[in-house]
Amino acid sequence: MARAVLFESSLKADQIDEKINAVLIDATDVETKELNGRLRDLMLSGEKKVNIINVCGQRFIGTRLYTPERLKMEIDIFGTPGNDLAAFLNGHKITVHGNAQDGVGNTMDSGEIFVEGRAGDVLGFSMRGGEIYVRDNCGYRTALHMKEYEDKRPVLVVGGSAQDFLGEYMAGGIAILLDLQGQTHKANFIGTGMHGGVIYLRGSVMPSQVGEQVDISPINDDDRSVLDRYVSRFVERFPEIGNRLEEILNSQFVKLTPKSKRPYSNLYAY
Amino acid sequence: MKSFVFPEFQIVRDEEKCGQCRGCERQCAFGTHTYDPVADRLVSEDYKCAGCQRCVVFCPKNAIVVRPAPSFYRPNASWSREKLDDLKKQAETGGVILAGCGCDKPFRIYWDHIVLNASQVTNPSIDPLREPMELRTFLGAKPDLMDISAKEGDIEIKTKLSPNLVVETPILFSALSYGAISYNAFRSLATAACKSGTYFNTGEGGLPRDMREEFGRCAIVQVASGRFGIDAEYLNCGQAVEIKVGQGAKPGIGGHLPGEKVSLAVAETRMIPLGTDAISPAPHHDIYSIEDLSMLISALKEATNYEKPISVKIAAVHNFAAIASGIVRAGADIIAIDGLRGGTGAAPKVIRDNVGIPTELAISSLDRRLRSEGIRNRCSIIAAGGIRCSSDVIKAIALGADAVYIGSAALIAMGCTLCQKCYTGKCNWGICTQDPRLSGRLNVEIASQRLSNLIFAWSHEIREMLGGMGINALESLRGNRDHLRGLGLHEWELDVLGIKGAGE
Numbered sequence: 001m002a003r004a005v006l007f008e009s010s011l012k013a014d015q016i017d018e019k020i021n022a023v024l025i026d027a028t029d030v031e032t033k034e035l036n037g038r039l040r041d042l043m044l045s046g047e048k049k050v051n052i053i054n055v056c057g058q059r060f061i062g063t064r065l066y067t068p069e070r071l072k073m074e075i076d077i078f079g080t081p082g083n084d085l086a087a088f089l090n091g092h093k094i095t096v097h098g099n100a101q102d103g104v105g106n107t108m109d110s111g112e113i114f115v116e117g118r119a120g121d122v123l124g125f126s127m128r129g130g131e132i133y134v135r136d137n138c139g140y141r142t143a144l145h146m147k148e149y150e151d152k153r154p155v156l157v158v159g160g161s162a163q164d165f166l167g168e169y170m171a172g173g174i175a176i177l178l179d180l181q182g183q184t185h186k187a188n189f190i191g192t193g194m195h196g197g198v199i200y201l202r203g204s205v206m207p208s209q210v211g212e213q214v215d216i217s218p219i220n221d222d223d224r225s226v227l228d229r230y231v232s233r234f235v236e237r238f239p240e241i242g243n244r245l246e247e248i249l250n251s252q253f254v255k256l257t258p259k260s261k262r263p264y265s266n267l268y269a270y
Numbered sequence: 271m272k273s274f275v276f277p278e279f280q281i282v283r284d285e286e287k288c289g290q291c292r293g294c295e296r297q298c299a300f301g302t303h304t305y306d307p308v309a310d311r312l313v314s315e316d317y318k319c320a321g322c323q324r325c326v327v328f329c330p331k332n333a334i335v336v337r338p339a340p341s342f343y344r345p346n347a348s349w350s351r352e353k354l355d356d357l358k359k360q361a362e363t364g365g366v367i368l369a370g371c372g373c374d375k376p377f378r379i380y381w382d383h384i385v386l387n388a389s390q391v392t393n394p395s396i397d398p399l400r401e402p403m404e405l406r407t408f409l410g411a412k413p414d415l416m417d418i419s420a421k422e423g424d425i426e427i428k429t430k431l432s433p434n435l436v437v438e439t440p441i442l443f444s445a446l447s448y449g450a451i452s453y454n455a456f457r458s459l460a461t462a463a464c465k466s467g468t469y470f471n472t473g474e475g476g477l478p479r480d481m482r483e484e485f486g487r488c489a490i491v492q493v494a495s496g497r498f499g500i501d502a503e504y505l506n507c508g509q510a511v512e513i514k515v516g517q518g519a520k521p522g523i524g525g526h527l528p529g530e531k532v533s534l535a536v537a538e539t540r541m542i543p544l545g546t547d548a549i550s551p552a553p554h555h556d557i558y559s560i561e562d563l564s565m566l567i568s569a570l571k572e573a574t575n576y577e578k579p580i581s582v583k584i585a586a587v588h589n590f591a592a593i594a595s596g597i598v599r600a601g602a603d604i605i606a607i608d609g610l611r612g613g614t615g616a617a618p619k620v621i622r623d624n625v626g627i628p629t630e631l632a633i634s635s636l637d638r639r640l641r642s643e644g645i646r647n648r649c650s651i652i653a654a655g656g657i658r659c660s661s662d663v664i665k666a667i668a669l670g671a672d673a674v675y676i677g678s679a680a681l682i683a684m685g686c687t688l689c690q691k692c693y694t695g696k697c698n699w700g701i702c703t704q705d706p707r708l709s710g711r712l713n714v715e716i717a718s719q720r721l722s723n724l725i726f727a728w729s730h731e732i733r734e735m736l737g738g739m740g741i742n743a744l745e746s747l748r749g750n751r752d753h754l755r756g757l758g759l760h761e762w763e764l765d766v767l768g769i770k771g772a773g774e
Contacts, residue, residue, distance in 0.1 A: 059569075088569065145497065149543065
């Protein structure tokens with residue numbers, strides 16, 4: 001089993017001390033079900049902070065942490081968590097010191113996720129609330145069918161770019177792709193079937209890359225304040241990308257929004 | 271554009287009987303009847319009529335008859351009236367023809383070609399009024415082997431058992447979402463389920479918060495591709511979670527709850543903005559394979575702390591038995607199989623009437639497939655789609671199902687007449703609508719009583735039929751095809767059903 005090294009992350013020395021004071025789980029050779037059971041037991045016994053080291057492919061971390069009292073926990077993962085990290089997440093804060101795989105934040109309701117690396121496919125699928133920050137790139141079908149409801153407005157910020165089907169069926173929320181490597185956005189079928197929410201792309205996008213139901217427009221002052229808020233948070237959280245806040249915020253952005261909240265309203269004969 | 275489509279129905283009013291009370295005018299949300307004050311009489315416009323019979327039932331003088339319009343095109347075996355009318359509608363609108371309810375085409379109904387057995391002489395029949403008759407059913411995975419220890423007469427089960435649903439009768443209410451149906455209809459189903467010792471299924475529209483505490487104990491909560499109203503609390507408030515992959519009325523496609531039906535309360539329950547289309551994509555976009563399905567099943571087990579069985583609902587299609595085998599291996603505790611005649615609030619008619627296979631054939635091939643692979647114990651089968659009466663239920667069980675879902679039958683119990691106009695949101699019976707004026711017509715107490723009565727009556731009929739066969743527990747009938755014979759079926763049909771012909 002591959003071992004991820006604890007100190008490969010961007011933590012400062014004092015942060016590491018603090019982390020080490022938290023409860024430590026060594027996930028070496030621990031199966032998914034057992035690991036998540038241990039996390040749940042720790043939460044129920046009142047622990048607020050847990051570090052899990054040597055994580056290698058264990059799935060659904062954070063998923064079994066719902067209680068009617070809505071206890072909250074902060075989890076730091078060292079290594080590579082498996083698929084569906086934080087699926088149905090209910091208010092917890094999870095940091096991955098490494099890469100994440102597919103399905104991060106699947107149908108999550110609230111909470112925060114930070115990935116100090118890249119994320120796989122179906123990132124933020126159907127998420128209704130909470131925030132996800134991914135330092136590097138992400139895969140296909142990102143922000144698919146993201147929703148929003150009343151005060152819940154999910155936010156996804158990706159430092160790099162995404163693959164095809166970004167924001168497909170998007171029904172709410174905010175997805176921000178910063179393309180910090182400057183490789184330009186190469187995804188196709190962006191926002192196909194989109195009927196809510198907004199996607200901000202730093203740089204530009206060709207109309208041929210974007211679904212029929214999507215409007216491309218320049219950003220206005222309101223958009224700038226949204227970007228300011230979440231990009232600041234991103235830059236603060238990932239100091240390793242350097243002090244690029246101003247440079248990023250002053251770059252060109254395009255905004256993708258749906259043409260209609262009712263894309264299928266004219267499809268039927270009554 | 272002038273429409274060339276005939277009215278579907280003709281309204282005949284007996285002017286002698288009509289008392290001009292204008293009840294029909296108030297009853298019809300389609301605006302079929304209007305009062306002409308000058309002539310002091312009611313005028314009816316045939317082309318607006320949905321044929322739901324609400325005005326007929328509620329006319330205090332029995333003055334109204336609604337019947338199929340006698341106008342006809344020149345008879346033509348190939349070009350039926352329905353084909354012509356649909357084609358004209360599409361020529362006029364360029365739209366997809368929508369329909370509600372299940373497939374109404376004359377495909378063979380196998381229930382009506384299967385007969386049941388009864389005891390004569392050698393194996394005495396049982397009178398359910400005098401002797402105990404067990405209909406209680408456990409839905410969920412059963413262990414491969416049961417390890418028990420007996421100490422001084424006390425039996426202890428040592429094997430860790432999977433969570434199971436316990437139903438007092440093998441009839442559950444099928445997934446009917448709040449949003450598709452009215453709050454009162456939804457609440458009536460929940461009330462009746464709790465009263466009758468069975469379960470209702472929330473469908474994909476979530477479970478209103480004010481109902482969770484009272485009705486969570488008899489709820490199966492559904493997770494569909496739209497993921498509406500789903501959070502950890504919702505997943506944990508019911509007794510089982512069902513992943514909806516497919517629906518018999520519209521296999522392979524998703525659903526669009528039109529913005530008009532997304533009222534404030536529906537928006538709250540689905541957790542989506544008011545008035546937007548609630549779009550369920552055709553596939554779950556996190557499920558593109560059996561492995562992905564396995565992942566969602568596991569995620570739901572994690573989210574519910576392994577305390578609830580997970581069901582997977584699929585439509586019966588050509589290769590579904592092999593797929594179902596994969597679903598069992600993916601960890602599903604229950605498979606719900608929905609056949610060709612399964613109902614819906616709205617589906618493209620072309621899909622509803624042409625895609626999928628009948629439930630009867632599906633149950634048998636699924637049961638036999640899982641038995642032949644030695645994994646039948648790992649999941650229960652709930653059969654759905656076109657169950658109309660207690661004999662359909664008992665035949666489904668003898669073909670291999672553990673229990674059945676009823677949807678259309680439950681709606682009919684509440685007043686539905688299968689007029690198929692569910693998608694208009696103007697249901698005069700207050701079932702399939704979000705208009706408070708219409709949904710207020712459905713009284714929860716009365717509707718839930720009608721549903722409980724139905725379950726009670728069917729359950730008793732099932733006991734009678736079981737007793738007649740000399741069987742005192744439903745379990746002994748499950749997959750027991752010896753008690754079935756086919757009438758008027760081809761060899762291949764008997765083969766698929768796994769039954770003999772009558773007289774054999």
